[in-house]
Amino acid sequence: xxxxxxxxxxxxxxxxxxxxxxxxxxxxxxxxxxxxxxxxxxxxxxxxxxxxxxxxxxxxxxxxxxxxxxxxxxxxxxxxxxxxxxxxxxxxxxxxxxxxxxxxxxxxxxxxxxxxxxxxxxxxxxxxxxxxxxxxxxxxxxxxxxxxxxxxxxxxxxxxxxxxxxxxxxxxxxxxxxxxxxxxxxxxxxxxxxxxxxxxxxxxxxxxxxxxxxxxxxxxxxxxxxxxxxxxxxxxxxxxxxxxxxxxxxxxxxxxxxxxxxxxxxxxxxxxxxxxxxxxxxxxxxxxxxxxxxxxxxxxxxxxxxxxxxxxxxxxxxxxxxxxxxxxxxxxxxxxxxxxxxxxx
Amino acid sequence: xxxxxxxxxxxxxxxxxxxxxxxxxxxxxxxxxxxxxxxxxxxxxxxxxxxxxxxxxxxxxxxxxxxxxxxxxxxxxxxxxxxxxxxxxxxxxxxxxxxxxxxxxxxxxxxxxxxxxxxxxxxxxxxxxxxxxxxxxxxxxxxxxxxxxxxxxxxxxxxxxxxxxxxxxxxxxxxxxxxxxxxxxxxxxxxxxxxxxxxxxxxxxxxxxxxxxxxxxxxxxxxxxxxxxxxxxxxxxxxxxxxxxxxxxxxxxxxxxxxxxxxxxxxxxxxxxxxxxxxxxxxxxxxxxxxxxxxxxxxxxxxxxxxxxxxxxxxxxxxxxxxxxxxxxxxxxxxxxxxxxxxxx
Numbered sequence: 001x002x003x004x005x006x007x008x009x010x011x012x013x014x015x016x017x018x019x020x021x022x023x024x025x026x027x028x029x030x031x032x033x034x035x036x037x038x039x040x041x042x043x044x045x046x047x048x049x050x051x052x053x054x055x056x057x058x059x060x061x062x063x064x065x066x067x068x069x070x071x072x073x074x075x076x077x078x079x080x081x082x083x084x085x086x087x088x089x090x091x092x093x094x095x096x097x098x099x100x101x102x103x104x105x106x107x108x109x110x111x112x113x114x115x116x117x118x119x120x121x122x123x124x125x126x127x128x129x130x131x132x133x134x135x136x137x138x139x140x141x142x143x144x145x146x147x148x149x150x151x152x153x154x155x156x157x158x159x160x161x162x163x164x165x166x167x168x169x170x171x172x173x174x175x176x177x178x179x180x181x182x183x184x185x186x187x188x189x190x191x192x193x194x195x196x197x198x199x200x201x202x203x204x205x206x207x208x209x210x211x212x213x214x215x216x217x218x219x220x221x222x223x224x225x226x227x228x229x230x231x232x233x234x235x236x237x238x239x240x241x242x243x244x245x246x247x248x249x250x251x252x253x254x255x256x257x258x259x260x261x262x263x264x265x266x267x268x269x270x271x272x273x274x275x276x277x278x279x280x281x282x283x284x285x286x287x288x289x290x291x292x293x294x295x296x297x298x299x300x301x302x303x304x305x306x307x308x309x310x311x312x313x314x315x316x317x318x319x320x321x322x323x324x325x326x327x328x329x330x331x332x333x334x335x336x337x338x339x340x341x342x343x344x345x
Numbered sequence: 346x347x348x349x350x351x352x353x354x355x356x357x358x359x360x361x362x363x364x365x366x367x368x369x370x371x372x373x374x375x376x377x378x379x380x381x382x383x384x385x386x387x388x389x390x391x392x393x394x395x396x397x398x399x400x401x402x403x404x405x406x407x408x409x410x411x412x413x414x415x416x417x418x419x420x421x422x423x424x425x426x427x428x429x430x431x432x433x434x435x436x437x438x439x440x441x442x443x444x445x446x447x448x449x450x451x452x453x454x455x456x457x458x459x460x461x462x463x464x465x466x467x468x469x470x471x472x473x474x475x476x477x478x479x480x481x482x483x484x485x486x487x488x489x490x491x492x493x494x495x496x497x498x499x500x501x502x503x504x505x506x507x508x509x510x511x512x513x514x515x516x517x518x519x520x521x522x523x524x525x526x527x528x529x530x531x532x533x534x535x536x537x538x539x540x541x542x543x544x545x546x547x548x549x550x551x552x553x554x555x556x557x558x559x560x561x562x563x564x565x566x567x568x569x570x571x572x573x574x575x576x577x578x579x580x581x582x583x584x585x586x587x588x589x590x591x592x593x594x595x596x597x598x599x600x601x602x603x604x605x606x607x608x609x610x611x612x613x614x615x616x617x618x619x620x621x622x623x624x625x626x627x628x629x630x631x632x633x634x635x636x637x638x639x640x641x642x643x644x645x646x647x648x649x650x651x652x653x654x655x656x657x658x659x660x661x662x663x664x665x666x667x668x669x670x671x672x673x674x675x676x677x678x679x680x681x682x683x684x685x686x687x688x689x690x
Contacts, residue, residue, distance in 0.1 A: 140598065150532055153540055187495055187586040195498055195583065222590030226598040238540065239587050241532040242580075245567030246588045250595040253485065253571040254631065258603065261627035262620060271620035275606070278613045282606040286599065 004039045004062075005326045007319060008102035010093040011044035012071040013109025014308040014315075018044055021108065022052035024315030029060045031320070036062070038323060041102055043068050043089040068092050072109050074308075078116035090114060094121050097301040103326045106293075106318055108306035115151055115296065122299040127338040130155070131298030132163045133237070133305070134170055135244060136291050136321075141228030145171050145180075148237040149244055149294060155236035157200035160184065164205060166297040167232035168214040169337040173328030178231065180213075183220035185235035185243065193219065201234075213337045251286065289314035293321045302330055349384045349407075350671045352664060353447035355438040356389035357416040358454025359653040359660075363389055366453065367397035369660030374405045376665070381407070383668060386447055388413050388434040413437050417454050419653075423461035435459060439466050442646040448671045451638075451663055453651035460496060460641065467644040472683040475500075476643030477508045478582070478650070479515055480589060481636050481666075486573030490516045490525075493582040494589055494639060500581035502545035505529065509550060511642040512577035513559040514682040518673030523576065525558075528565035530580035530588065538564065546579075558682045596631065634659035638666045647675055 009025070011018040025040060032038065039062050042049055046067040053063070068089040072081060085091045090109050096102040098121055107114050115133075124131055134147035145167045152159060164182045171180040184201060186194040191202065198219075205216040217230050222243060225233060235243070262268050262279075272279070284290075292314040296303040302325060306318040354370070356363040370385060377383065384407050387394055391412040398408070413434040417426060430436045435454050441447040443466055452459055460478075469476055479492035490512045497504060509527045516525040529546060531539040536547065543564075550561040562575050567588060570578060580588070607613050607624075617624070629635075637659040641648040647670060651663040 138598075140601075153532070185587060187498070187583055187590075222587045222592075223594035223597070225591055226594050235587075238532055239584055242530060242567045242584050242588050243591045245532075246570055246591045247567075247595040249568035249571050250592040251599055252568070253483075254596055254599050256485075257627055257630060261623040264623050268620045268623045271617070275613045275617075275620070278606040278609050282602055285602060 004037055005323060006039045006041060006102045006104075007322045007326070008041045008043065008093045008096045008105040009319065010089045010105070010107035010109055011042045011049055012068075012089040013107040014306060014310070015108075016311075017108060018049050018052050019055075020310075020312050021315055022049060022058070023056055023312035024319060025063070026056040026058045027312065027316035028319045028323070029058055029062070031316075032323075037327075038062055039064065040319075041066055041093075041096055043093040043096070044071075045069075066092060066096070072113050074110055076110055076113050078112045081110075081113040081116060082120060085113065085117060091117055091121070094118050094301075094303060097122060104302045104304065104322045106304045106306060106322050108308050108310065108315060108318075111305055111308075114303065114305055118296055118299055118303045122301045122303070125298055125300055125334070125338070128162050128166070128298040130159050130162065131296055132159075132166060133294050134167055134297055135294045137226065137244075137247070138286065138291060139226045139228035143174070144225070144228065144230065145232045146225070146240060146244065147232075147234060147297070148240050150237045150241040151296065152237040154238070155197070157197050157204060160197070160201040160234055160236070161204055161208065162298065163234045164208075164216075164232065165213060165337040166334060167234060169333035170295060170297060170325070170330060171231050173325050173330035173333045175231075176328055179215060180231040181217045181229070182214045182232040182234060183217040183230035185222070185225075185233055185239060186219035187221065189219045189221060191218070248288070251288075255286070290317055293318035295321070295325070297334065302326075349382055350668060351384045351386060351447045351449075352667045352671070353386045353388065353438045353441045353450040354664065355434045355450070355452035355454055356387045356394050357413075357434040358452040359651060359655070360453075361656075362453060363394050363397050364400075365655075365657050366660055367394060367403070368401050368657035369664060370408070371401040371403045372657065372661035373664045373668070374403055374407070376661075377668075382672075383407055384409065385664075386411055386438075386441055388438040388441070389416075390414075411437060411441070417458050419455055421455055421458050423457045426455075426458040426461060427465060430458065430462060436462055436466070439463050439646075439648060442467060449647045449649065449667045451649045451651060451667050453653050453655065453660060453663075456650055456653075459648065459650055463641055463644055463648045467646045467648070470643055470645055470679070470683070473507050473511070473643040474503050475507065476641055477504075477511060478639050479512055479642055480639045482571065482589075482592070483631065483636060484571045484573035488519070489570070489573065489575065490577045491570070491585060491589065492577075492579060492642070493585050495582045495586040496641065497582040499583070500542070502542050502549060505542070505546040505579055505581070506549055506553065507643065508579045509553075509561075509577065510558060510682040511679060512579060514678035515640060515642060515670070515675060516576050517678045518670050518675035520576075521673055524560060525576040526562045526574070527559045527577040527579060528562040528575035530567070530570075530578055530584060531564035532566065534564045534566060536563070593633070596633075600631070635662055638663035640666070640670070642679065647671075
């Protein structure tokens with residue numbers, strides 16, 4: 001019997017938790033009801049969690065509750081959190097990886113604190129200069145990995161190289177049959193464009209491309225992010241964060257306007273009868289809950305941050321993401337991607 | 346009789362020019378056929394331009410052709426352009442401002458060359474550290490001015506302050522009755538977030554806010570760009586370029602998917618009969634041609650860059666933008682916005 005995939009969940013983080021988180025767990029248990037290859041460790045207030053487990057009628061032998069007495073609040077800053085958070089659900093959820101009890105940790109709680117605590121407990125991998133926050137974006141052909149999304153406001157070329165290796169490893173854990181293509185986000189596609197750091201990273205990636213981990217595709221501009229021609233898009237945390245949020249805002253702006261147009265009068269409402277199923281499919285494809293979950297890469301254990309404001313379905317998708325990454329051997333992929341860097345040391 | 350608004354147009358720049366540009370001029374002449382307060386100077390090959398004027402049946406005494414013998418090619422780099430472009434339509438279109446023959450210049454040609462030539466001929470204003478490229482974005486309530494979009498890859502806090510003043514002046518020239526609100530693009534809305542440069546710019550803008558030119562609204566995140574709560578959004582050219590192009594790409598991604606959904610089968614096609622007019626209105630509101638035209642601010646004369654690939658309608662909107670800015674006294678607004686900086690010198 002092989003070892004089970006063990007997911008540690010901070011049941012208390014984010015809005016409406018633990019109701020939302022446990023509801024999300026129920027969706028997950030239901031999806032994999034015929035599978036017995038996973039175990040979920042729930043960290044939080046045992047009494048409330050049990051209540052919610054009853055509420056959502058979850059009966060599974062693959063669930064375990066680990067009682068913790070407090071919760072990281074939204075007001076807590078990274079500076080004070082280290083002192084205050086030893087008994088929190090978030091801290092213990094991450095620490096369980098260190099103790100060998102979990103393969104991956106998931107929380108919808110305070111982002112700043114999660115990043116600091118994760119780094120403190122799990123430590124950055126030897127071969128990595130800095131951990132990065134990655135996300136999955138929809139594109140015309142499937143999914144793109146984009147990183148960094150805000151863990152590092154300023155980055156040098158070596159950070160960008162590391163992000164390329166980490167992002168490729170993530171992509172390979174989710175899509176084992178494809179060799180990922182990597183692009184650097186820039187303001188033009190010509191080799192001479194961009195900052196000095198980007199130019200240096202470009203030159204290094206061009207050489208690294210001979211290695212077996214990924215194919216370097218050169219620069220990519222913001223308007224091509226969703227074309228699906230690159231599997232991994234690498235940028236510094238400031239630019240990545242602005243790009244991700246701008247895409248979110250634009251999507252919302254357009255769909256809000258579309259909704260307004262299609263519910264404007266009797267005629268447009270009649271039109272909805274005929275286009276109902278197609279529009280439902282359209283909406284489902286773009287549903288941000290499907291892409292919920294930013295992945296902190298480069299520590300000695302993976303940590304996933306769910307959006308704090310997502311609902312049970314969004315949280316379910318983060319659990320599913322954790323499951324798929326561990327099943328795809330994310331950590332082993334990362335180590336194999338980074339092995340050539342070790343040799344160089 | 347007051348002086349006429351004089352617009353210099355590079356008739357030869359961009360795809361399909363001068364057909365597109367003259368076709369765009371015909372839309373403009375038609376819109377303002379009852380107005381006699383403008384004059385258009387067309388720079389380019391006189392014979393071909395005359396042909397196109399006949400083709401589009403333009404008869405107006407407010408048009409003048411200034412013959413030029415060559416065109417800046419797309420392959421020209423900013424470095425070689427200075428030497429090679431003295432006889433081009435672009436060079437002479439900009440130079441006519443220096444000679445006092447035009448109030449504003451418009452070109453759909455090579456962007457890099459246009460920026461370099463404009464700066465060389467018109468020179469940066471004394472009170473401005475660096476010129477910036479601004480654009481208008483649609484938002485839930487109207488239009489937002491966003492700058493810089495790529496003229497300056499890296500910026501310090503003084504550049505960002507200048508961009509705030511320039512952007513506010515642009516906004517006031519287009520919407521004379523409103524006092525603009527200004528925000529700095531950042532990865533969080535709290536005062537402690539962001540790079541050191543942003544924090545310094547924040548502190549200075551907070552003090553400047555006591556002046557009469559604009560109201561400083563603090564930081565704004567990418568997902569709020571289109572909410573319409575800020576009239577002017579300030580960022581460095583790298584981030585601004587990525588944000589603008591990401592918004593473009595996202596909008597295209599969503600509308601492409603929507604189109605696919607609504608033309609999928611017989612039912613959805615029937616639905617289009619009922620929603621036709623509303624969807625047309627939706628499409629028109631988001632039509633990128635309406636927002637065509639990036640404005641180079643901070644030189645001793647305004648220069649507008651039309652998208653090279655736009656069509657006649659897009660080009661018409663850039664001409665209209667030029668007209669509205671000059672009518673709104675853009676240069677006077679800029680000088681008045683910058684006067685307090687002069688005092689400090």
